[in-house]
Amino acid sequence: MTILDKYILKRYLVTFAMMLLLFIPIGIMLNLAEQIGRMIDNEAPLGEIIMYYVNFTIYVGSLLFPIFLFLSIIFFTSKLASNTEIVAILSSGVSFGRFLRPYWIGATIIAVIMFFLAMFIVPRASVGFNEFKFKYLKKGTKDRVTTNLFNQLNDTDFIYVSNFNPSRQIGNNFTFEHFNEEDKLDYKISAANIRWMPKDSLYRLTSYIKRKIRGDTEIIETKRRLDTLFNFRIDDLTPVSYIAETKDLFQLNKFIEDQKRKGASNINTYVLVSYRRWALPIAAFILTIIGVSVSSVKRRGGMGVNLAFGIGVAFIYIFFDKVFGTLAEQSGFSPLLAVVLPNIFFGIFAIYLLQNAKR
Numbered sequence: 167m168t169i170l171d172k173y174i175l176k177r178y179l180v181t182f183a184m185m186l187l188l189f190i191p192i193g194i195m196l197n198l199a200e201q202i203g204r205m206i207d208n209e210a211p212l213g214e215i216i217m218y219y220v221n222f223t224i225y226v227g228s229l230l231f232p233i234f235l236f237l238s239i240i241f242f243t244s245k246l247a248s249n250t251e252i253v254a255i256l257s258s259g260v261s262f263g264r265f266l267r268p269y270w271i272g273a274t275i276i277a278v279i280m281f282f283l284a285m286f287i288v289p290r291a292s293v294g295f296n297e298f299k300f301k302y303l304k305k306g307t308k309d310r311v312t313t314n315l316f317n318q319l320n321d322t323d324f325i326y327v328s329n330f331n332p333s334r335q336i337g338n339n340f341t342f343e344h345f346n347e348e349d350k351l352d353y354k355i356s357a358a359n360i361r362w363m364p365k366d367s368l369y370r371l372t373s374y375i376k377r378k379i380r381g382d383t384e385i386i387e388t389k390r391r392l393d394t395l396f397n398f399r400i401d402d403l404t405p406v407s408y409i410a411e412t413k414d415l416f417q418l419n420k421f422i423e424d425q426k427r428k429g430a431s432n433i434n435t436y437v438l439v440s441y442r443r444w445a446l447p448i449a450a451f452i453l454t455i456i457g458v459s460v461s462s463v464k465r466r467g468g469m470g471v472n473l474a475f476g477i478g479v480a481f482i483y484i485f486f487d488k489v490f491g492t493l494a495e496q497s498g499f500s501p502l503l504a505v506v507l508p509n510i511f512f513g514i515f516a517i518y519l520l521q522n523a524k525r
Contacts, residue, residue, distance in 0.1 A: 170260070170268070172268075175272050177246075178239065178269065179275070182234060185234045189234065194223065197219075198219070201303050205303070208302040208303075208305050210301075210302040218294065218295065220291075220294075221294040221295040221298070222295055224287060224288060228283050228284060228287075228288045231283075232446070232449045233484075235450055235453055235454070235457075236454075236480055239269070239457030240476040243461040244468065244472045245469065246462075247462055248468050248469060252462050253464070262523065262524045269454050270454075272454070273451050273454040277450040277451065280446050281447045284446050288411075289411060289413055290412075292408065296406070296408045296412070313329045317398070318429045319398050322344055322346070323343070325341065325396075326339075327340050334361075335364075336361040336362075337359060337361075338358065340359060340371065342355040342356075342396070351379050353377060353378045354377045354379075356374075356377075357374050357392075358372045359372050360372075362400040366393065369395065369396055370392070371389075371392045374387075375387070376388075407435075409421070410435065410439040411439060421436065434498075435495050437494075437502075438495060438504060441502055441504075441505040453516075455516035455517070455519070456479060458523070459516065459520045462523055483512060486508040
């Protein structure tokens, strides 16, 4: 790299780091001021509060990475433009495409960091962040669906529970159906409730009834109580709403395959999380192009105009992402399109701005 590349790349990375160091503590203080009352009321331990804000920094920081990146590019590039440094660089015979090279290098570095954070680090932080939130900040709020639960365990086994209590690990009106290779009902197990017994690592069924179908004959077996094993975990009945956020790249892929096989009704929510992680590094390049194109020209009003434009674009980007994400979660809209369409729109916008900046 030339001296010019090192100079711009250093400004790129240092400004981005300073943006994180500036705004994340502000975010922590604002959150603490808003939630301190709930923490005190619910008697949250100091150690858990500290860990919550460690996880908060990683979790929320990763969500705002693209926005911080965008604003930092506008900030330092506008400063270069206001100091007439960009005019001097281009006047010396450096093409605009060559001028962009350190920006591409910086965007690649940030994109790689964002990828590994999103795929492996953030899921771990999400566990502590969400558990603390539902335990102390949203106490009493349900973090999962607990009524009319249906699951397909595999090609032959199906389970149903009318309602489930996660804290007691007990489900009411339990039904287990097993089908044979000819897709005919082989046997059906019913119980007033099913309860996980962690001490013995087994399930306890109350008012147990088993019906075996043998041709035209039905064999009925009943017991007041039965301790037995099943090929599913009790948490499989109703995973928490944020379960996809807590799984790394490989765990999430396996989880989505399992949920598709089981016929989960909210599969789009899980798939959307996966696609968003893959799209995050792409956003780094799109926002870099937009940021440089907007702020590389010296304007009347200076940096303030560029930052105002940047904040406006950032809010529009978030708006599009939220709207399409909600459509994917609440309707049959494709999760892939929900992630791709905002990036396509802003990608086209970035190319348009880049062509104007070159001229």
